[in-house]
Amino acid sequence: MKKLSRREFIRDSGIALAGGGLALFIAPSIVSSATKYDWTKHEYGYTIEIDRCIGCGMCAKACKAENSVPDTFYRTWVERYSYLKNGEVVVDSPKGAMDGFGSNFKADELDKAFFVPKMCNHCRNPRCVQVCPVGASYITKEGVVLVDKKHCVGCAYCVQACPYGARYIHPKLSTADKCTWCYHRITKGMLPACVLACPRKARKFGDIRDTSSEVYNLVKIHRVQELKPELKTNPRVSYIGLDKEVR
Amino acid sequence: MINCENCHGPDDIPVIKSEDKTGTKTITTDRSQSLCLRCHLSLPARPGTLSTFPQPQIVLKKHMKGKGNLACFKCHNPHHPDLKPPEPVKTPADSNVNGTSTTTKDEKKTVSAKGRSIYNDKCLVCHGAKGDGKTEVAENLDPKPPDFARLKIGLSQLVGFIANGKGEQMPAYKDELSGEEIKEAAGYVEGFKK
Numbered sequence: 001m002k003k004l005s006r007r008e009f010i011r012d013s014g015i016a017l018a019g020g021g022l023a024l025f026i027a028p029s030i031v032s033s034a035t036k037y038d039w040t041k042h043e044y045g046y047t048i049e050i051d052r053c054i055g056c057g058m059c060a061k062a063c064k065a066e067n068s069v070p071d072t073f074y075r076t077w078v079e080r081y082s083y084l085k086n087g088e089v090v091v092d093s094p095k096g097a098m099d100g101f102g103s104n105f106k107a108d109e110l111d112k113a114f115f116v117p118k119m120c121n122h123c124r125n126p127r128c129v130q131v132c133p134v135g136a137s138y139i140t141k142e143g144v145v146l147v148d149k150k151h152c153v154g155c156a157y158c159v160q161a162c163p164y165g166a167r168y169i170h171p172k173l174s175t176a177d178k179c180t181w182c183y184h185r186i187t188k189g190m191l192p193a194c195v196l197a198c199p200r201k202a203r204k205f206g207d208i209r210d211t212s213s214e215v216y217n218l219v220k221i222h223r224v225q226e227l228k229p230e231l232k233t234n235p236r237v238s239y240i241g242l243d244k245e246v247r
Numbered sequence: 248m249i250n251c252e253n254c255h256g257p258d259d260i261p262v263i264k265s266e267d268k269t270g271t272k273t274i275t276t277d278r279s280q281s282l283c284l285r286c287h288l289s290l291p292a293r294p295g296t297l298s299t300f301p302q303p304q305i306v307l308k309k310h311m312k313g314k315g316n317l318a319c320f321k322c323h324n325p326h327h328p329d330l331k332p333p334e335p336v337k338t339p340a341d342s343n344v345n346g347t348s349t350t351t352k353d354e355k356k357t358v359s360a361k362g363r364s365i366y367n368d369k370c371l372v373c374h375g376a377k378g379d380g381k382t383e384v385a386e387n388l389d390p391k392p393p394d395f396a397r398l399k400i401g402l403s404q405l406v407g408f409i410a411n412g413k414g415e416q417m418p419a420y421k422d423e424l425s426g427e428e429i430k431e432a433a434g435y436v437e438g439f440k441k
Contacts, residue, residue: 052300054293056286061256080292100285101292113292199253199286200302 037187039141044181045208045215047224048117050241052202055080055115057097062197064098066182073168075179076119076194080104081245083111089245116246117203119194120145120166120179121227121235128158128167128176137176143236144183149175163231181205254282254325279318280307283325324367362435365428369420370436378439388416395439405433 004012055078063069063076077096082105083089092104097115105113122145129137129145136152139145147158152175159167159176170177182192186205190196195205206213218224224238227246289295289304311317319325366374375382378395385391398405409429412419420429 049300051294051298054286054302055290058253058256058285062252065256082292101290103288103290105291107291110291113290114294115292196250197252197256200300 039187041209042142042207043209044122044142044144044186044236045206045219046122046181046237047204047215047218048237048239049202049204049218050114050116050239050243052200053078053115053117054200055097055101056199057100058197058199059117059194059203060096060098062193063179066185066193067180069177070171073170073177074098075166075177076117078115078117080113080115081243082113083245084109085111091247112243114243116239116242117194118164118166118227119237120162120181121164121233121237122179122181124234124236125232127161127163127231127233131157131161133157140183144181144186145178146180146183147176147178149173152176163228163233164235276316276318279320283319283323359431359434361428362431362433362438365424365432366435369424370432373416374436378436390414390416392416395436396441398437398440402430402433402437405436406430409433409436 057078060074060077064074067075069075074096077093077098078101079091079093080097080101081089081091084105090104092101094101101115122143124143126137126139126145129139131137133155134151134153136148136150137145137158138148154169154174154176156169156176159169162178167176167178169175182190182194185192192205195203204214204218206215208216208219210216218240219238222240224240225242226235226238227242284305284307286302287304289306293304294300294302295304367376371382373382373384373388374380374392374395375385380392380394382392406429408417409424409432410419410421410426424432
């Protein structure tokens with residue numbers, strides 16, 4: 001074995017260190033450039049077809065499991081609208097429909113009845129973002145409205161401001177919390193848990209910039225509605241088959 | 248319906264847990280009914296068959312009339328390839344959720360249980376539960392699957408067709424099924440002969 005002088009040893013180890021450091025520096029950018037998600041390249045939309053929803057509540061169940069939503073709070077839920085023959089409208093949502101619905105009225109007492117799944121509408125003009133005093137509520141470049149848990153102080157102004165009742169204060173984290181469209185999944189090309197769980201494909205999610213996506217085409221073919229359009233929140237969730245009595 | 252999550256749930260795989268401690272895959276009638284009825288119970292708010300996207304719904308008492316209180320999978324196979332339950336079997340023998348059934352004393356011909364399960368798994372989609380080839384899938388096939396009731400060929404030829412395929416539409420199964428399995432399936436198909 002050739003005997004190394006001190007100078008040679010220091011020179012060799014310096015080169016090795018520099019080489020290794022360079023490799024470590026370059027490697028992440030090579031790996032990530034191949035798989036890096038570019039949030040400026042997507043814009044997401046969501047459609048809900050009322051005529052498909054059977055109120056099984058698998059969406060609420062899946063969301064709770066996927067996002068560890070605390071008890072008695074829901075990021076998404078299903079409401080049942082029952083139009084009685086006397087003109088009254090009864091709305092119920094037992095445990096957010098997580099365990100499904102039981103029967104409430106008989107068919108001969110009802111004029112009409114249907115289910116409406118609801119969730120955060122990820123508005124284009126969100127009230128929650130506007131009222132947040134610390135800027136913890138923000139919109140991503142893809143249009144997803146999220147809560148920065150590090151900066152949220154739990155004042156609940158956004159909970160109050162949301163006209164859809166989509167937000168709540170997380171009992172353990174003491175921050176505002178809401179549907180994130182499963183951001184951790186969609187940025188990896190997967191679907192939100194609720195979309196995947198629906199057995200009737202009532203819920204659809206996709207990139208509205210992609211003209212081959214279901215969401216883009218549904219909005220194009222059908223006449224779509226939104227919840228509470230008079231408030232001008234400009235929601236991203238489009239409903240197909242929404243009834244005039246739905247609040 | 249497209250994926251396993253729709254029934255098994257996101258965190259409950261398998262949501263159909265064994266109800267007894269012996270570890271066998273038996274499911275109680277109650278459990279089976281509550282699972283299936285979660286979507287298929289007839290509720291006034293559900294769109295039902297009049298909707299643009301019809302879905303079969305049942306009123307349990309009417310559905311079970313004359314059959315007693317059975318678990319849903321006794322007649323319907325929830326894992327049917329095209330996720331559409333086949334016609335209820337005439338003699339609901341003891342079956343587990345995978346669809347294998349044991350024979351009962353009522354049947355005149357001894358039908359191979361294994362042959363039936365292979366047929367239900369792989370062949371039923373195109374050839375139909377009665378072997379008559381009258382299925383939704385068959386409408387798009389050319390040539391169409393034959394009616395097995397008018398079968399003229401013997402067992403060895405059937406084995407050949409299953410193993411190597413026939414014509415443009417019938418695929419070869421020799422890579423998917425073992426020789427024994429093909430023989431069982433052929434035996435079951437021969438049973439359709441009148």
